Amino acid sequence: MTGKAKPKKHTAKEIAAKLDAATTNRGGGKAGVADRTGQEKGGHAKYECPHCKTTAPDVKTMQIHHDARHPKIPFEEDKLVNRHATTAADSSKSRPGVRGSLKK
Numbered sequence: 479m480t481g482k483a484k485p486k487k488h489t490a491k492e493i494a495a496k497l498d499a500a501t502t503n504r505g506g507g508k509a510g511v512a513d514r515t516g517q518e519k520g521g522h523a524k525y526e527c528p529h530c531k532t533t534a535p536d537v538k539t540m541q542i543h544h545d546a547r548h549p550k551i552p553f554e555e556d557k558l559v560n561r562h563a564t565t566a567a568d569s570s571k572s573r574p575g576v577r578g579s580l581k582k
């Protein structure tokens with residue numbers, strides 16, 4: 479019997495796409511509400527560059543930005559705009575793990 483080969487119903491690409499859709503936090507649903515309303519700050523841009531309003535999640539990232547963009551201005555942590563000043567980020571809290579926009 480040589481019968482026809484059964485066509486595969488799921489390609490690896492399809493499965494990968496489904497897995498991605500199921501495991502990636504796209505900021506939707508109940509969990510995303512807090513994200514969108516800004517109540518939960520974990521994992522989101524915290525600092526704002528006082529020179530060009532670019533945001534960064536932490537001081538180190540902001541310093542890298544500063545060195546790259548404003549090399550002539552001395553980097554001063556105090557001058558950064560801390561957008562989360564009222565709510566300290568709790569590092570023990572699980573982060574939302576948003577990665578949709580970080581894809582390369």
Ligand SMILES: [Zn+2]
Nearest residue numbers: 527529530547
């Ligand atoms: Zn800047």
